[in-house]
Amino acid sequence: xxxxxxxGVLLDLDGTLLDHEAAVGAAxxxxxxxxxxxxxxxxxxxxxxxxxxxxxxxxxxLVTFQQxxxxxxxxxxxxxxxPCEDDGRLDTxxxxxxxxxxxxxxxxxxxxxALAAIRRAGLRTxxxxxxxEEQQTAKLARIGLRDLAGPVYTAETLGLFKPDPAVFTxxxxxxxxxxxxxxxxxxxxxxxxxxARAAGLHAVHLDRPGTAPPGEAHxxxxxxxxxxLLLPH
Numbered sequence: 001x002x003x004x005x006x007x008g009v010l011l012d013l014d015g016t017l018l019d020h021e022a023a024v025g026a027a028x029x030x031x032x033x034x035x036x037x038x039x040x041x042x043x044x045x046x047x048x049x050x051x052x053x054x055x056x057x058x059x060x061x062l063v064t065f066q067q068x069x070x071x072x073x074x075x076x077x078x079x080x081x082x083p084c085e086d087d088g089r090l091d092t093x094x095x096x097x098x099x100x101x102x103x104x105x106x107x108x109x110x111x112x113x114a115l116a117a118i119r120r121a122g123l124r125t126x127x128x129x130x131x132x133e134e135q136q137t138a139k140l141a142r143i144g145l146r147d148l149a150g151p152v153y154t155a156e157t158l159g160l161f162k163p164d165p166a167v168f169t170x171x172x173x174x175x176x177x178x179x180x181x182x183x184x185x186x187x188x189x190x191x192x193x194x195x196a197r198a199a200g201l202h203a204v205h206l207d208r209p210g211t212a213p214p215g216e217a218h219x220x221x222x223x224x225x226x227x228x229l230l231l232p233h
Contacts, residue, residue, distance in 0.1 A: 004202060006230060008177045009118050010168070012186030013129040016206055016223075017111045017149070018139050023104035024048075031097045037080060050075045055130075059161040065132050069094050107143035114223035115148040121231050125150040128171045128184070130191070132156045151175060162191040168199035183230060185223075189213055204229060 014020035028047060032039040050072050058068040070090045077084050084090055118125055125148065129136050133154045140146040153171040160167035172179045179200035186192025187206045193216075196203040204218045204226065212219045220226055 005181060006123060006183055006202070007181040008124040008126060008175060008183075009226075009230065010126050010128050010171060010175075010182050010184045010196075010201070011115075011149075012184075012188070012192045012206075013127050013131065013136055013139060015187035016185065016192075017107060017115075017127070017145055018143055019106055019108050023101055023106065026104040027097055027100035030100045034096060035093060036082075043080070046079055047076055050079070059130060059155070061161075065156070066091075073097075102138075102142070105139055105142045107145055108223065110223040111143075111145060112148065114226050115145065117227040118230070119148060121227065123230070124175075124177070126171070126175055127152045128162075128168065129153070130155045130162050162188075163195040165195045165199035168196045168201055172199075172201070185226060189216065 011017060024047075025044065028044050029039045032043060037043060054063070054068040054072040054075070057063050057071070058065060063071060070087055073090050073094050074084060084093070115125055127136070127140065127149050129152070131154050133152075133156050136154050137146070137152055140149050140152065151174070153174065155161045155167065158167055158170050158174075160170055162168075168184060169179060172182055175182075180202075183202040183204060184192055184196035185204045185206055187208065189205050189207075189212065193203040193205045202218075204220060205212050205216050206223065206226075207216075207219045207221060210221065218229070220229060
């Protein structure tokens, strides 16, 4: 991206700054036995599949955040042969998972050094996340990145969800930066890269597992590589 005038870096949170998958995995290992479920690989894969389906419904505006949690757990338990239809019971069960998920939040080791390097170079940072305000800001505080993250723009407050390009446009508007001076960085090519480019931003795919689509020119395997990609030499 040399030769491009950049003013800001708009970062995703889960899977980019915070190790969401590790937190979920650790929470499931502790929580599933408390509800009588073996935390084997198949069960954890089932949880991930059901989770994504219900999060997609939430992003599409079909359900509330609380409803997607209930629906996620309802479908998960039904698939295991232990159906539950009582919303109060579902909320109680999910709160147990949520507590252990929160206790497992941790930043990727490369997150803070990268944010600090970007700030030292004179670029602004902000976070754009498909999440609810209270939880996402709590994550940044818990993992020690709130001081470096900059403004936090959530789907809840914007009323827009990735992969709608409009969410990137609106985040830039509220940030006071022109889209062409901002680069989006995130782990999801479908949510953080393609729609950002459609909105006129630059974009970098943070591809930790090495599964980026063929032909993706702006790919990094670690946030440690981000400053060198963005900053002039």
